[in-house]
Amino acid sequence: MSVNTSGFITDKSGDEVYVRARWNNEFKSTNYLPKSLQKTLDQEKTVLERYNDYVEVSKPSRNEYSQALVRDTAKSGSELVRNVFLPPQQQVSLMERYEKIRNYKPQWHAPWKLTKVINGHTGWIRCVSVDPVDNEWFATGSNDTTIKIWDLGTGKLKKTLMGHAMGVRDTAVSKRHPYMFSASEDKLVKCWDLEKNIAIRDFHGHLSGVHTVDVHPSLDIIVTAGRDAVLRLWDIRSRSEIMVLPGHESPVNKVKCLPVDPQIVSCSGDATIRLWDIVAGKASKVLTHHSRNIRELTLHPAEFSFATVSTNDIRSWKLPEGQLLTNFQSQDSGILNSASINDDDVLFAGGDDGTLSFYDYKTGHKFQSLSTTETAGSLESERSILCSTFDMTGTRLITGEGDKSIKIWKQNADATEEEYPGLPWNPTLVSQRF
Amino acid sequence: MSFRPFSSLLPDPKHSADTTSSVSFKQSGGSIKDTIILDQLRPQNAPVASISDFVPLRQRDLSLEIPLPTAADIKQTFTKTKAFLDSLLAKKSTITSGPNANTTQSKTEAMASGQSGVLRPVKVIEHKKDPLQPVTHRKRKVVAPSEEIQAPILHKSDDTSTKPTKEELDKWKIPSAISNWKNPNGFAISLDNRATIESNPLDNSGDNKKDGFLLLAEALDEADREARERIKVKQEVQKDLEEKDSLRKEQRLRDLAERAHEDREQRRQYENEAHYTRDLERNKRRRTQDEINRVNKVSTAEKLRRLAYQQGRDISDKVVLNAAKATETPDVQYDSRLFSKGSSSVSSSANQIYDSPLFNDSQIGRIYRPAASANEETDEIISRISNKRGRMGPVEFGTADDGRNPDEKEELREESQQYGLQVKRPHTS
Numbered sequence: 001m002s003v004n005t006s007g008f009i010t011d012k013s014g015d016e017v018y019v020r021a022r023w024n025n026e027f028k029s030t031n032y033l034p035k036s037l038q039k040t041l042d043q044e045k046t047v048l049e050r051y052n053d054y055v056e057v058s059k060p061s062r063n064e065y066s067q068a069l070v071r072d073t074a075k076s077g078s079e080l081v082r083n084v085f086l087p088p089q090q091q092v093s094l095m096e097r098y099e100k101i102r103n104y105k106p107q108w109h110a111p112w113k114l115t116k117v118i119n120g121h122t123g124w125i126r127c128v129s130v131d132p133v134d135n136e137w138f139a140t141g142s143n144d145t146t147i148k149i150w151d152l153g154t155g156k157l158k159k160t161l162m163g164h165a166m167g168v169r170d171t172a173v174s175k176r177h178p179y180m181f182s183a184s185e186d187k188l189v190k191c192w193d194l195e196k197n198i199a200i201r202d203f204h205g206h207l208s209g210v211h212t213v214d215v216h217p218s219l220d221i222i223v224t225a226g227r228d229a230v231l232r233l234w235d236i237r238s239r240s241e242i243m244v245l246p247g248h249e250s251p252v253n254k255v256k257c258l259p260v261d262p263q264i265v266s267c268s269g270d271a272t273i274r275l276w277d278i279v280a281g282k283a284s285k286v287l288t289h290h291s292r293n294i295r296e297l298t299l300h301p302a303e304f305s306f307a308t309v310s311t312n313d314i315r316s317w318k319l320p321e322g323q324l325l326t327n328f329q330s331q332d333s334g335i336l337n338s339a340s341i342n343d344d345d346v347l348f349a350g351g352d353d354g355t356l357s358f359y360d361y362k363t364g365h366k367f368q369s370l371s372t373t374e375t376a377g378s379l380e381s382e383r384s385i386l387c388s389t390f391d392m393t394g395t396r397l398i399t400g401e402g403d404k405s406i407k408i409w410k411q412n413a414d415a416t417e418e419e420y421p422g423l424p425w426n427p428t429l430v431s432q433r434f
Numbered sequence: 435m436s437f438r439p440f441s442s443l444l445p446d447p448k449h450s451a452d453t454t455s456s457v458s459f460k461q462s463g464g465s466i467k468d469t470i471i472l473d474q475l476r477p478q479n480a481p482v483a484s485i486s487d488f489v490p491l492r493q494r495d496l497s498l499e500i501p502l503p504t505a506a507d508i509k510q511t512f513t514k515t516k517a518f519l520d521s522l523l524a525k526k527s528t529i530t531s532g533p534n535a536n537t538t539q540s541k542t543e544a545m546a547s548g549q550s551g552v553l554r555p556v557k558v559i560e561h562k563k564d565p566l567q568p569v570t571h572r573k574r575k576v577v578a579p580s581e582e583i584q585a586p587i588l589h590k591s592d593d594t595s596t597k598p599t600k601e602e603l604d605k606w607k608i609p610s611a612i613s614n615w616k617n618p619n620g621f622a623i624s625l626d627n628r629a630t631i632e633s634n635p636l637d638n639s640g641d642n643k644k645d646g647f648l649l650l651a652e653a654l655d656e657a658d659r660e661a662r663e664r665i666k667v668k669q670e671v672q673k674d675l676e677e678k679d680s681l682r683k684e685q686r687l688r689d690l691a692e693r694a695h696e697d698r699e700q701r702r703q704y705e706n707e708a709h710y711t712r713d714l715e716r717n718k719r720r721r722t723q724d725e726i727n728r729v730n731k732v733s734t735a736e737k738l739r740r741l742a743y744q745q746g747r748d749i750s751d752k753v754v755l756n757a758a759k760a761t762e763t764p765d766v767q768y769d770s771r772l773f774s775k776g777s778s779s780v781s782s783s784a785n786q787i788y789d790s791p792l793f794n795d796s797q798i799g800r801i802y803r804p805a806a807s808a809n810e811e812t813d814e815i816i817s818r819i820s821n822k823r824g825r826m827g828p829v830e831f832g833t834a835d836d837g838r839n840p841d842e843k844e845e846l847r848e849e850s851q852q853y854g855l856q857v858k859r860p861h862t863s
Contacts, residue, residue, distance in 0.1 A: 097493060104496050204568040207575055218512045219519065230576045235523060242522055246578040260503040260511045272585070279518045286585035304500045318491060318500055325500075326492045362492060 054080060101427045106365035108422065109346050110415040112358055112397065114373055116408040118155045120148060125400030127170045127387045129180075135392040139180060140400055141168030147182055147192075152391060155408065163190055163199045166209070172222070174215045177236070181222055185209035189224050191236065203234045205241050208251075216257045223264055225252035231266055231276065245276055247283050254297040256306065262320055267294035267308050275322050285322045289315060295337055300361065301394070302343045307361070309339040309349055316347075316361065328364035329427070333357055338387050342394030350385030350399055356409075367422035378403035483586035 033041065045053070123143030130138045130152065137158060141147045147161040147168055166185040173180045173194075180192040189210055191201035208227035215222050221242065225231045229252060231245040250269030257264055262275035262284055271294060273287040292311040299306045300316075305325055307316040314328035314336065328347070330336070335352035342348075345361040358368040372383055384402035391398065397409040412420070491498055704710040729737065735755060742749045 097489075101493055202566055202568065205573055207573055218508060219515060221519065228575060229578070233519075235519075238523070240523070240526060242519055242526075244576050246576045249578060258503075259508040263511065263515065271589075278515055287588075288585050289588045291589040302502070304502050324487065324490045325498075327490050362496060364490075364492075 098427070101363075102425075104363055104425075104427075106360040106363040106367065106425050107345060108417045109344065109358065109360065109367055110411040110413065111368050111420045111422065112348075112356070112370075112409045112411055114407060115396075115410045116155050117373070117375065118150060118406040118408070119375070119404065120150075120157055120406075121146070121404050123167065123404060124386055124402050125404065125406060126167060128389050128398050128400045128406070129171045129173050130389055130391045130398070132173055132175045132392060138389070138391070138398055139171050139173065140406060141171045141182055141184075142400075142404075143167035145184075147171060147180075150406070152396070159197055161192055161197065161199075163192075164188065169210065169226075170212045172213045172215050175217065177215075179215075179236070181213045181215060183210035183213040183224055183226065187226075189213055189222070189234070201236075201239050203239055203241075205232060205234075211251060211253055212255045214255050214257045216263070217259045223255050223257055225255045225266060227251040229268070231255060231264060233278070243278070243281065245281065245283075247274055247276075247286075248272070250293075253293070253295050256297055256299050258299070258319065260320065262322075265297060265299075265306060267297040269293045271310065273297065273308055273317070273322070275320075287317065287322050289324065295335075296339045298339045298341055300341045307339060307341060307347060309336045311335050314339065314347070314349055314359070314364075316364075326362065326364040328359050329366045330357070330359075331428075338385055338399070340388045340390050340397070342390040342397075344394055346394075348388055348390070348397055350388050352384045354383030354385060354401070356385065356399070363425075363427075365423075365425050365427075369423065372399070372401060372407065375403045375405050483588060487588060 032038070121140065121142040121144055123145075125140050125142050127141040128138055136152055137149050138152050139147055139149050145162065145164045145166060145168065147164075148157060149159040149161070150156065151158055161182075164182065164184040164186055165188075168182050168184050170183040171180060172182075178194045180194055182190050182192065184190070187204075187206045187209060189203035189206070190199045191203070192198070193200045203222070203224065206224065206226050206228055210224050210226035212226065213222055213224045215236075220236045222234050222236060223231055224234065225248075229246070229248045229250060231248075231252065232241055233243040233245070234240070235242050245264070248266065248268040248270055252266050252268045255264060255266045261277060263278050264276035265273065266276065267273045271288070271290045271292055273290070273294060274283040275285040275287075276282070277284040287308075290308065290310040290313055292313065294308050294310045296309040297306060298309075304319045305316055306319060307314060307328075312331060312333055312335075314330040314333075316325040316328070317323065318325045328349075330349070333349065333351055333355070336349050337352050338350040340348050341361055347359040347361045349357045349359065351357065354372040354374075356368075356370050356372060357366055359366050372385060374383060382402045382404075385399050386402055387400040389398050390396065395411065399407045399409065401407060701710055704713070729740075732740075735751075739749070
């Protein structure tokens, strides 16, 4: 060192001092790793340590008395290489991962069956939402421009709300206000007072039909999006448009609000999912895994994750990062319109041809598939399931269909695993497709 | 940099300060040092895709727990976002209502501190607005910013397996009347009709299944076809007739030519001119005799009519039969139909404007006459007029009078005879 502890220059030449100083100036920072990286490097074991570990682990099997004349050296050799020489946390081969997945045992769920059919609307039923507070009623919005409120227990019609001029595409009931919001193709978002049963506010501003609306869980704002491919944030009280979030290139199909960042998640016809940052005013992450129109996005009620549904493709994502969680077994499902998840880790996906598919949310295993019961006089082309939701308890599934009926499905409570084992768990490598 | 010698003329290293913050640790894909170097080489903020992005997290670890956000997190996000949104809203409200409020404030102040010395309270009232009224200004389309960094595409883009084949496309070609296309509002053809059509689309035998429109269209087509056929036949017949006509004309011309030829031949046969003229005269006389005989055969009425025709007049049957009578009431000078039209009956529905005639029969006679109480002079005039105009006997027709004097006429005749002129008369023979 050119500088001693007292800070005086001792016996080094001026050149040396210059070189040292310059090195300090420019390259000293590269001499040390950042703390976090250094920590992970320190935790990483050396090859020798790993070998010792491997020997420790496989000792009991070696000491065990074996009558085999030839030891399975190939297997043990590959194991040795994998465990000792390859860095940890890295998936070695596709086949091995496949083996691992095969060994999973998906959770068993009781099969679902139809319990009730409700008729009353004269157009397609485009959206359904359940009273989030008391779980006593649910609202359906239809192409016949009305919103109807039904009793969840009896299935009786409670109220018909008229006010929109075109089909109602989405409804959202607030947990913190006595309000319901409805988005319609007539470019309007209406706020309904559920104590007086009238529309009290109109949110004007969308240039085309509004496809989706959601209420922010903690702030007094709503987020809407539609055919004009932008998300709009509205102040509920003053009806003013706070913010416009452009970014999508096609109509936005679904928007959901979360209490923490990313506070808005949206999916669109341009096959992207965007996680939005309100403060920055732009998308913090764009997920491009899907290749077709993403028609549905649904949040898990008990886990911080969400699932998106595209043609032939269902995927779930971890929040807040937006990492891929599960790739569902949905290769042969066709066009999917709707999905919903309950607390019991059941994901329901409703198809455009009237098939109902039930998945285990964690493994992506399809455990039941049935086609909807046709209403008398309806055509095959009218069998699509357009919207769905579980009630707040997660025991009842409500679907709105293209044959203008609402159907309520329940789990068979008496079913046992032996009696109804469900579809077999046959994970394919295709399910790891890109 | 805390330590910087004076001798160093070089600038600070560019990334020395933020190395720790920009480097991110990738779980897979080479060693950590490689990652750091790659990160440094990459352009700022460029997104990265690695194989780990494709591998679902739950395939690595099924028991992965993802807890819901805690209340503290939610609170923190809430306060942060609330502050931001409030600032946005405040900015908006000052833009919309700020300057207006200020001016009113200053006005009130000015008025309050005016020279008059009297404080006048000024009440500021906001203009009433319909809460449901839509905004009046035009909204513009928002286009996504293009400078945004493109996210890497994480799916196969060369997927050609699901392209529809020709047969599949053909399958979708459905006649519009029985379109199976989605019908969200339930309009157009009713369900049961569509169902019956769909059940056997090839069976067209029963007309009762057909729609009214379909029947009408078929009937119209049939009528059109028939009309076309009829026109075609008519044209053919007409063509035939025209052909025959032209043939006949040709034949006549040929006959005439032949006769002229014969005539000439005959004349050549006679020895002299006198012989020939005598023969001609004889023929002529015979022809006139025939004519007279034919005229004698027809009735008197017909004879009279012919006579009138020869004189250049046209007379009605009544006159011919001597049944015509002079009008009985001499003072009726109008067409009675004018008055009777309205009164006829209810039956003349469309033409009938008034339900009863304007004048009674008794009044009709007096329309153009002075009142009965007029003086004797007018009565006399009227009686004179009516007498003069009234006709006692039948109409007598005379020869057309030129309006010349008889002497003049005589002179004209002589003149015409002198110069061989003839007055043109109607054809007699």
